[in-house]
Amino acid sequence: MSKPIYLDAHSTTPVDDRVLEVMLPFFTEHFGNPASTTHEYGWAAESAVKRSRAIIAAAIGADPTEIAFTSGATEANNLAIKGVAEAHHSRGRHIVTVATEHNAVLDPCRYLESLGFEITILPVLSDGLVDLEKLEPALRDDTILVSVMAANNEIGVLQPITQIGQLCHDRGIFFHTDAAQAIGKIPLNVQQQNIDLMSLTAHKIYGPKGIGALYVRRRNPRVTIAPQLHGGGHERGMRSGTLAAPQIVGLAKAIELGVELMVEDNARMLALRDQLWQQIQALDGVSLNGHPTQRLAGNLNVSVAGVEGNALLMGLRSAMAISSGSACTSAKIEPSHVLQAMGVADELAFASVRFGIGRFNIATEIDQAAQAFASTVNHLRAG
Numbered sequence: 506m507s508k509p510i511y512l513d514a515h516s517t518t519p520v521d522d523r524v525l526e527v528m529l530p531f532f533t534e535h536f537g538n539p540a541s542t543t544h545e546y547g548w549a550a551e552s553a554v555k556r557s558r559a560i561i562a563a564a565i566g567a568d569p570t571e572i573a574f575t576s577g578a579t580e581a582n583n584l585a586i587k588g589v590a591e592a593h594h595s596r597g598r599h600i601v602t603v604a605t606e607h608n609a610v611l612d613p614c615r616y617l618e619s620l621g622f623e624i625t626i627l628p629v630l631s632d633g634l635v636d637l638e639k640l641e642p643a644l645r646d647d648t649i650l651v652s653v654m655a656a657n658n659e660i661g662v663l664q665p666i667t668q669i670g671q672l673c674h675d676r677g678i679f680f681h682t683d684a685a686q687a688i689g690k691i692p693l694n695v696q697q698q699n700i701d702l703m704s705l706t707a708h709k710i711y712g713p714k715g716i717g718a719l720y721v722r723r724r725n726p727r728v729t730i731a732p733q734l735h736g737g738g739h740e741r742g743m744r745s746g747t748l749a750a751p752q753i754v755g756l757a758k759a760i761e762l763g764v765e766l767m768v769e770d771n772a773r774m775l776a777l778r779d780q781l782w783q784q785i786q787a788l789d790g791v792s793l794n795g796h797p798t799q800r801l802a803g804n805l806n807v808s809v810a811g812v813e814g815n816a817l818l819m820g821l822r823s824a825m826a827i828s829s830g831s832a833c834t835s836a837k838i839e840p841s842h843v844l845q846a847m848g849v850a851d852e853l854a855f856a857s858v859r860f861g862i863g864r865f866n867i868a869t870e871i872d873q874a875a876q877a878f879a880s881t882v883n884h885l886r887a888g
């Protein structure tokens with residue numbers, strides 16, 4: 506039996522050969538510690554980190570000194586949210602976020618709530634987009650931070666972060682965006698979009714797992730954050746720990762490739778997504794979750810009436826690797842908090858699956874997946 510077709514690109518992606526190739530020398534011949542500035546082993550690693558920082562900064566319109574490397578987007582979100590809260594609580598203790606955020610944003614907010622911060626969780630419209638009319642009145646004199654993701658990991662919708670950045674900027678409130686699913690897939694510019702903090706990760710864009718970054722604005726306004734890891738004072742005091750040079754080189758290459766290939770990758774994935782949707786739509790009782798056009802090219806999230814979600818996934822798993830809702834919450838048997846926030850009924854939310862089409866998927870795989878999907882649904886409905 507051949508392996509199932511991989512259609513779970515929002516969960517993680519394979520490392521692109523071009524990324525792996527630039528990483529390899531930093532495991533072996535250039536193994537030095539980037540902080541060891543007394544010898545050429547350290548210098549080689551240090552200069553690679555410096556180049557990587559410049560590549561990442563350029564991709565988002567930032568300055569290299571505004572990039573702090575982390576272990577991924579979970580850590581970057583924690584550093585941004587808890588770091589701002591800890592550094593600015595004397596100014597205010599109110600934070601605004603959205604019901605459909607990743608748990609790596611919601612859980613730090615809940616933690617801060619337990620420490621006495623006040624968290625406003627904004628609702629979304631039925632298409633998954635944040636209700637901007639509810640955002641403005643939620644901003645208060647004591648609001649210190651707004652955190653809204655750029656692209657949703659379950660339903661792929663693109664939040665109106667440019668408008669949100671402007672609203673925050675006008676009021677002197679810091680704006681953080683979790684761009685784990687957005688970097689390399691949609692254009693991002695921290696200046697034009699008034700983004701003060703932005704979380705990045707490599708493994709959703711064909712880079713290695715275990716590396717990410719937090720952009721932290723230094724000018725107009727300067728954003729200070731309290732470090733969450735104390736140690737050698739790396740990353741301008743924001744995040745201590747020996748820099749993972751191979752991973753950092755991989756993150757930079759993944760972002761560079763993402764930006765370079767963005768237009769052609771998106772066009773190809775959009776065509777595959779439409780092909781998949783057309784074939785799935787031919788089944789009765791299938792509905793698309795999330796805004797039909799304001800979404801990531803590779804995302805398709807559908808609810809299938811009249812089937813049991815678990816049975817559907819079981820029936821499909823030898824043919825394709827897809828996910829029900831977010832992988833991070835799939836251990837718990839409860840409907841996706843994202844679909845719930847959109848007002849999708851529990852029964853339909855349970856019967857929802859997420860397809861994540863990636864850079865390496867091809868049309869024949871999509872046809873095979875669509876056929877397997879249709880026959881499984883028909884079989885379950887007949888049974």
Ligand SMILES: *Cc1c(COP(=O)(O)O)cnc(C)c1O
Binds near residue numbers: 579609
């Ligand atoms: C995957 C993901 C994360 C977590 O990123 P890691 O690098 O795996 O910690 C956070 N937010 C979103 C939107 C994600 O998709």
